[in-house]
Amino acid sequence: xxxxxxxxxAGWGRAGLFALGLLAGSxxxxxxxxxxxxxxxxxxxxxxxxxxxxFFSSMAGGRIxxxxxxxxxxxxxxxxxxxxxxxxxxxxxxxxxNTLFACSPDITGFGVVIATGDKVGxxxxxxxxxxxxxxxxxxxxxxxxxxxSLCNDLAIGPDGSAYVTDSLAGHVLRLKPxxxxxxxxxxxxxxxxxxxxxxxxxxxxxxxxxxxxxxGDGLYRIAVNPDxxxxxxxxxxxxxxxxxxxxxxxxxxxxLLMVEGETRGFLDLITIDGDNxxxxxxxxxxxxxxxxxxxxxxxxxxxxxxxxxxxxxxxKQTPPxxxxxxxxxx
Numbered sequence: 001x002x003x004x005x006x007x008x009x010a011g012w013g014r015a016g017l018f019a020l021g022l023l024a025g026s027x028x029x030x031x032x033x034x035x036x037x038x039x040x041x042x043x044x045x046x047x048x049x050x051x052x053x054x055f056f057s058s059m060a061g062g063r064i065x066x067x068x069x070x071x072x073x074x075x076x077x078x079x080x081x082x083x084x085x086x087x088x089x090x091x092x093x094x095x096x097x098n099t100l101f102a103c104s105p106d107i108t109g110f111g112v113v114i115a116t117g118d119k120v121g122x123x124x125x126x127x128x129x130x131x132x133x134x135x136x137x138x139x140x141x142x143x144x145x146x147x148x149s150l151c152n153d154l155a156i157g158p159d160g161s162a163y164v165t166d167s168l169a170g171h172v173l174r175l176k177p178x179x180x181x182x183x184x185x186x187x188x189x190x191x192x193x194x195x196x197x198x199x200x201x202x203x204x205x206x207x208x209x210x211x212x213x214x215x216g217d218g219l220y221r222i223a224v225n226p227d228x229x230x231x232x233x234x235x236x237x238x239x240x241x242x243x244x245x246x247x248x249x250x251x252x253x254x255x256l257l258m259v260e261g262e263t264r265g266f267l268d269l270i271t272i273d274g275d276n277x278x279x280x281x282x283x284x285x286x287x288x289x290x291x292x293x294x295x296x297x298x299x300x301x302x303x304x305x306x307x308x309x310x311x312x313x314x315x316k317q318t319p320p321x322x323x324x325x326x327x328x329x330x
Contacts, residue, residue: 032072032326033072033323033324033325033326034054034067034071034072034073034074034300034323034324034326035072035073035074035321035322035323035324036056036058036065036073036074036322036323036324037073037074037075037322038061038322039318039319040060040061041058041059041060041061041063041065041322042058042059042060042061042304042306042308042309042319042322043056043057043058043059043065043290043291043302043304043322044057044058044059044088044089044090044290044291044304044306045057045088045089045090045091045103045153045247045290045291045302046091046291046292046293046300046302046324047091047092047093047100047293048093048293048294048295048300049093049095049128050095050295051069052069052070052295052296053066053067053068053069054066054067054074054293054295054300054324055067055077055091055093055100056074056091056302056322056324057088057089057090057091057102057103058087058088059087059088059089059107059112059306059309060087060112060114060309061080061088061114062080062081062085062086062087062088062104062114062116062117063076063077063078063079063080063082063085063088064076064077064078064085064088064091064100064102064126064131065077077131078126078131080114080116080117081114081116081117082131082133083124083125083126083133083136084104084117084118084122084124084136085102085104085114085116085117085118085124086104086105086106086107086114086117086118086119086121087104087105087106087107087112087114087117088102088103088104089103089104089105089150089151089152089153090102090103090151090152090153090154090164090165090291091103092153092154092155092156093128094128094156094160095128096160097160098127098128098129099125099126099127099128099134100125100126100127100128100131101123101124101125101154101156101162102123102124102125102126103121103123103124103151103152103153103154103164104117104118104121104122104123104124104151105121105122105139105149105150105151105152106118106119106120106121107150110310111310112309118136120138120139121138121139121149121150121151122136122137122138122139122151123135123136123137123139123151123154123162123164123175123182124136125137137175137179137180137181137182138181138182139151139164139166139173139182140166140169140171140173140182140184149166149168149169149171150166150167150168150169151164151165151166152164152165152166152167152198152199153165153199153200153201153247153248154201155201155202155203155209155250156203157203157207157209157224158203158205158207159177159228160176160177161174161175161176161177161228162174162175163185163201163203163209164182164201165198165199165200165201165211166198167197167198167199167214169184170187170188170191170192170197170198171184171185171186171187171191171198172185172186172187172198172201172209172211172222172230173185174228185229185230186209186222186230186233188220188233190218190220190235191213197213197214197215197216198211198212198213199211199212199213199214199245199246199248200212200245200246200247200248200249200258201248202248202249202250202256203250204250204253204254204255204256204272205250205253205254206253206254207224208221208222208223208224209221209222209224209230210222210248210256210272211248212242212245212246212248212258213245214244214245214246215244217238217241217242217243218235218242218245219235219236219238219242219245219270219277220233220234220235220236221233221234221236221272221275234275236272236275236276236277237275237276237277238270238276238277238279239276239277239278239279240279242260242279243260243261243262243264243266244260244261244262245258245259245260246258246259246260246289246290246291247259247289247290247291247292247302249292249293249294251269251294254271254272254273255269255270255271255272256269256270256272257269257270257292257294257299258270258292259286259289259290259291259292259301259302260289261286261288261289262288262305262307263287263288264284265284265285265286265287265288265289265303266281266282266283266284266286266289267281267282267283267284267286267289267292267299267301267327268280268281268282269281269282282299282327282329282330283301283327286301286303286325287303287305287320288303288304288305288306288307289301289302289303289304290302290303290304290306293324294329297328297329298326298327298328298329299326299327299329300324300325300326300327301324301325301327302322302323302324303320303322303323303324303325304319304322305319305320
């Protein structure tokens, strides 16, 4: 969550993608672009299930939206204050455990006030089918900026552990399966810069955890030791500098999908080769991409320029529609 932030169709057509889905045993429904209604919620993250259902956070509204497969517009699914929801940042589905995870920090210090929410930052768990609350895991407190930790985004490891980026403390936290409390799992002095740092996070099939930083240029690999503890932390050598990195998702054996940009937005494909990371832009021209979600051979890019929420001049203006743009992967 950057607090200072700001189709081309390739290869397969819809018919080919549909046929590919049938061969795989299921065919997700695509709706084209999907809009989150209103002008005040500022969704900061999105996630999806295999059938194409999309879920959206609400940074300024404290709720969660859902769009059914094939729907062009999302609608409110979990109301403000449910399970103590405050501002909602990273969201992630885990179909294995039928859980929707939602990062819910208190960001009143940045001018976003949710009257109904808890004042302690936490990871909220909901039933993926009904939206009923399943859990509430507070984050350990952070002394940075004299406010609670900032739960930003999360990823699920192969053993079911949840890894969370705490952007203000510069920590990667881990919640073991069935656990009731976080542990500070990884930290690096290079993340100790004032302002939100750690942002997107993903786990690749190699078992390593990957994280980027927003205020600066950095993509890091955190090795996972056999006992589950954090190993060596390596800043990867990217083929070009990164610019306001944000949402990060695993893609294939050794690749990541990532959005970056505050005033010039990209959807990137990153290929990991040892300590090197080749960055290729799949699509550019987004105004303020914050997150992404893959459904089959389609990736939805959530374009929500947060300058309309945080910039004193821009916040007087009406933001463009909050849109998840459909992009066909090559």
